Amino acid sequence: MEKLRLFKNRIGTLLMKTLSFTVLLLLFAMGTGLFLRSQALLADKPISDLLFSSAWRPSAGEYGYLTFIFGTLMVTLYALLIAVPFSICAAVYLSEYAKKRTRDFFKSVIDILASIPSVIFGLWGVLIIVPMVKEIGSVLFGASSTGYSLLSAALVLAVMILPFIIHIVLEVLQTISVSLREAALAMGATSWQAIKHVVLRKALPGIIAACGLGLARAFGETMAVMMVAGNIAQISISPFEPTYTLPALIANNYGEMFSIPLYDSALMFAAFILFAIILLFNIISWIVFYRVKRRL
Amino acid sequence: MNIRKDRRFFEEKLIKGIMRFCALLLAGLLILIVTTIAVKGFSALNLSMLVNTAKGGFYLGKEGGILHAIIGSFCIAGGATCLAFFISTPIVLYINVYRKKRSKLAELIRFAFNVLWGIPSIVYGAFGFTCMLFLGLKASLLAGILVITLVEIPILARGIDEVVQHVPIEITQAALSLGATTGETAWKVVIRQILPGIITAMLLAFGRGIGDAAAVLFTAGFSDYIPESLMQPVATLPLVIFFQLGTPFPSVQNRAYASAFILTLLVLSISLMARFFSKKLSRHRIDHM
Amino acid sequence: MHQQTHIEVKNLNVSYGDVKALHNITLAIPDKKITAIIGPSGCGKTTLLKSFNRLLDLEEGVKIKGEIFVDKENIFTPGLEPTHIRKKMGLLAQKPCPLPMSIFDNVAFGPRIHGLKNKRRLYGIVRYHLKQAGLWKEVKDRLYEPASKLSIGQQQRLCLARGLAVKPEIILGDEPTSALDPASSKRIEEIFKMLKSRYTIVLVTHILRQAKRLADYIVFLYNGELVEHGPADVVLAHPQQPLTQEYINGVVS
Ligand SMILES: Nc1ncnc2c1ncn2[C@@H]1O[C@H](COP(=O)(O)OP(=O)(O)O)[C@@H](O)[C@H]1O
Numbered sequence: 001m002e003k004l005r006l007f008k009n010r011i012g013t014l015l016m017k018t019l020s021f022t023v024l025l026l027l028f029a030m031g032t033g034l035f036l037r038s039q040a041l042l043a044d045k046p047i048s049d050l051l052f053s054s055a056w057r058p059s060a061g062e063y064g065y066l067t068f069i070f071g072t073l074m075v076t077l078y079a080l081l082i083a084v085p086f087s088i089c090a091a092v093y094l095s096e097y098a099k100k101r102t103r104d105f106f107k108s109v110i111d112i113l114a115s116i117p118s119v120i121f122g123l124w125g126v127l128i129i130v131p132m133v134k135e136i137g138s139v140l141f142g143a144s145s146t147g148y149s150l151l152s153a154a155l156v157l158a159v160m161i162l163p164f165i166i167h168i169v170l171e172v173l174q175t176i177s178v179s180l181r182e183a184a185l186a187m188g189a190t191s192w193q194a195i196k197h198v199v200l201r202k203a204l205p206g207i208i209a210a211c212g213l214g215l216a217r218a219f220g221e222t223m224a225v226m227m228v229a230g231n232i233a234q235i236s237i238s239p240f241e242p243t244y245t246l247p248a249l250i251a252n253n254y255g256e257m258f259s260i261p262l263y264d265s266a267l268m269f270a271a272f273i274l275f276a277i278i279l280l281f282n283i284i285s286w287i288v289f290y291r292v293k294r295r296l
Numbered sequence: 297m298n299i300r301k302d303r304r305f306f307e308e309k310l311i312k313g314i315m316r317f318c319a320l321l322l323a324g325l326l327i328l329i330v331t332t333i334a335v336k337g338f339s340a341l342n343l344s345m346l347v348n349t350a351k352g353g354f355y356l357g358k359e360g361g362i363l364h365a366i367i368g369s370f371c372i373a374g375g376a377t378c379l380a381f382f383i384s385t386p387i388v389l390y391i392n393v394y395r396k397k398r399s400k401l402a403e404l405i406r407f408a409f410n411v412l413w414g415i416p417s418i419v420y421g422a423f424g425f426t427c428m429l430f431l432g433l434k435a436s437l438l439a440g441i442l443v444i445t446l447v448e449i450p451i452l453a454r455g456i457d458e459v460v461q462h463v464p465i466e467i468t469q470a471a472l473s474l475g476a477t478t479g480e481t482a483w484k485v486v487i488r489q490i491l492p493g494i495i496t497a498m499l500l501a502f503g504r505g506i507g508d509a510a511a512v513l514f515t516a517g518f519s520d521y522i523p524e525s526l527m528q529p530v531a532t533l534p535l536v537i538f539f540q541l542g543t544p545f546p547s548v549q550n551r552a553y554a555s556a557f558i559l560t561l562l563v564l565s566i567s568l569m570a571r572f573f574s575k576k577l578s579r580h581r582i583d584h585m
Numbered sequence: 586m587h588q589q590t591h592i593e594v595k596n597l598n599v600s601y602g603d604v605k606a607l608h609n610i611t612l613a614i615p616d617k618k619i620t621a622i623i624g625p626s627g628c629g630k631t632t633l634l635k636s637f638n639r640l641l642d643l644e645e646g647v648k649i650k651g652e653i654f655v656d657k658e659n660i661f662t663p664g665l666e667p668t669h670i671r672k673k674m675g676l677l678a679q680k681p682c683p684l685p686m687s688i689f690d691n692v693a694f695g696p697r698i699h700g701l702k703n704k705r706r707l708y709g710i711v712r713y714h715l716k717q718a719g720l721w722k723e724v725k726d727r728l729y730e731p732a733s734k735l736s737i738g739q740q741q742r743l744c745l746a747r748g749l750a751v752k753p754e755i756i757l758g759d760e761p762t763s764a765l766d767p768a769s770s771k772r773i774e775e776i777f778k779m780l781k782s783r784y785t786i787v788l789v790t791h792i793l794r795q796a797k798r799l800a801d802y803i804v805f806l807y808n809g810e811l812v813e814h815g816p817a818d819v820v821l822a823h824p825q826q827p828l829t830q831e832y833i834n835g836v837v838s
């Protein structure tokens with residue numbers, strides 16, 4: 001009886017251990033799987049041509065990803081520029097100034113916002129953000145824009161990643177001990193001084209990690225961005241011009257994947273680029289996180 | 297001295313005002329999104345949409361409904377959530393109970409989950425598609441379930457991990473000192489302590505599964521019928537919304553709004569249910585500070 | 586001998602939600618003396634100490650009734666900014682709590698937030714107060730390292746130096762030696778003795794022997810009530826209340 005128990009335990013442990021390593025394997029499999037699928041394209045063209053050319057004409061066999069990489073980066077950058085300061089402000093207010101009741105209420109708001117599907121965000125963007133951007137563009141900047149633009153995509157995306165960033169920053173702020181705040185206040189600091197010099201400093205590694213996660217989210221968002229970005233391949237930094245992102249490229253063209261030679265391989269390579277960049281982001285933000293943490 | 301002081305307090309007031317504005321705007325955004333969808337969708341909603349599947353010419357403005365997509369979404373998200381549960385729970389228990397919570401392996405696996413969590417669902421879709429080609433599988437309900445399982449694993453694992461990390465070490469130690477094996481401790485004691493947390497995480501993952509569009513685009517295919525077997529292609533709510541919106545006909549676009557309203561209602565009620573369970577969790581949890 | 590009063594507490598009542606933590610405390614803390622607040626744990630010592638510099642404001646759902654006068658100013662006057670009151674008092678917490686910055690910046694923090702920018706003067710202030718806290722020799726070569734790298738005992742002395750650098754009149758200590766080893770505790774006690782000619786020191790302790798060694802004035806709390814207070818030699822040698830006698834003889838704890 002006793003033996004059986006221990007035997008069961010040993011088998012169970014082994015199974016769970018194997019399963020745990022499978023997760024690591026999954027990450028590896030995704031990388032290699034996508035890479036192998038894009039081999040056909042990579043064998044045909046040097047990688048520098050693919051990454052640094054902006055000519056995308058599949059029917060002519062030209063596959064330059066620069067426009068899409070640029071578009072993805074711009075949308076992500078704008079979205080982060082909007083979302084990060086906003087999230088930090090909201091999280092600090094909720095953690096440091098708001099009463100517990102208010103904080104709990106807003107936690108529900110954050111959770112609900114985080115659970116809304118991206119198609120809904122996209123639809124909301126089409127109905128509200130796009131007309132708004134169109135108006136702003138024509139009234140304030142004299143730009144004749146359809147509204148389907150970089151700015152619309154960035155705004156929708158910013159709203160989408162807000163709850164994720166706020167959630168983590170709030171959590172980080174709440175784990176900082178009260179005595180640290182007391183130490184600063186006891187010296188006659190105003191609460192804002194205590195927050196600025198002590199609390200936010202202590203929270204910095206966590207805030208960086210939160211931005212990393214928000215960035216990853218923003219980077220790969222497909223449907224919502226595709227619905228409001230205009231999807232015209234061009235390199236322009238004007239926020240009122242349409243743009244085209246890597247995920248949108250994949251989603252828009254998967255149907256014709258086998259109609260043109262190398263096209264399937266090209267789309268898989270786009271997915272591989274996304275995968276590689278996300279992995280890189282994660283590693284970098286992880287390193288920064290530990291670096292900063294050690295300095296405090 | 298006094299002037300300095302005034303500036304300090306002015307800065308404090310100003311910043312506090314800005315921050316409060318940001319927080320309020322957050323709630324405003326949620327209200328704006330939900331009301332936009334509700335106002336647009338509610339007027340276009342009718343019962344026949346809910347009880348019928350798409351008939352011929354549905355996307356041209358003819359008769360029909362989206363029942364098949366609602367059912368498809370539930371099948372995919374439900375199947376995927378179950379599978380993901382059976383994969384993530386053992387792993388999370390393994391790294392928290394069998395191993396020390398902060399061991400190298402545990403941290404490595406947490407890192408992997410973070411990366412997987414951040415990987416866009418379109419990449420999961422592409423990867424799933426690659427695997428399907430490799431295995432000779434066609435776009436089907438099964439493939440959709442499998443891909444969404446992959447999408448949900450990190451969501452579920454991170455959710456459960458957060459709860460398990462809060463289980464006081466004393467509980468584990470108490471069980472072990474009664475002579476329980478690690479396995480019994482994990483599966484009979486710890487899991488009971490975190491059950492509400494698991495349900496919350498599963499509901500959240502389920503909500504994410506229902507709302508996902510990019511991953512199923514490649515793998516589940518699209519159809520106008522309720523699937524009868526795992527190997528048939530299947531439509532999902534988000535894709536139905538997307539395709540209806542893409543048509544040039546206002547009446548079909550109106551149906552897209554109505555479908556979006558239904559999807560929002562579904563997701564909101566799931567999210568509220570999840571909150572209900574997590575409230576329960578905090579009521580029963582013993583915190584050792 | 587007539588003593589001057591530095592902090593005067595009148596009918597102070599504090600409750601956390603429904604939990605009453607302090608009942609009707611009336612008390613005068615003498616100037617330039619060491620006052621020890623003693624009593625079993627949970628009796629409200631920390632609460633009393635934190636009400637002096639209004640750190641209680643941070644707690645959720647706290648209700649305060651009554652008055653506390655510091656230098657004749659009621660600190661609970663509505664609309665009063667608590668910062669200048671807090672500036673008058675240095676706080677030593679139960680567990681040393683270095684700010685997440687370098688040793689130098691920790692001590693310079695107070696002067697900086699109160700508007701001092703001059704580098705040379707900051708350096709002078711940091712050096713002077715680190716010397717006061719008996720830490721200068723140990724850290725003068727690593728002023729710019731993170732304060733968290735110091736040992737616990739050193740951290741507590743750093744916190745003391747940090748508090749002194751704001752030029753307080755009062756030092757509040759909440760069981761400041763309870764997390765330290767005996768040697769570090771002894772050093773802190775010695776520094777307190779040295780500082781008492783210039784500062785009013787209020788010390789929460791649950792170590793009776795420490796109170797005996799240091800205190801000039803004793804405040805004994807039990808269950809949120811002020812049981813007895815008076816000069817240390819009187820209270821410790823001839824306690825008037827039976828409860829105080831029992832506590833001092835180690836019957837209740
Ligand atoms: N933040 C708080 N919320 C609710 N009750 C509290 C809080 N802080 C202290 N208390 C209660 O107030 C009483 C006095 O606490 P405290 O002043 O910390 O005692 P001491 O420092 O003497 O150990 C205790 O019964 C404690 O449970």
Ligand SMILES: [Mg+2]
Nearest residue numbers: 627630631759
């Ligand atoms: Mg205490």
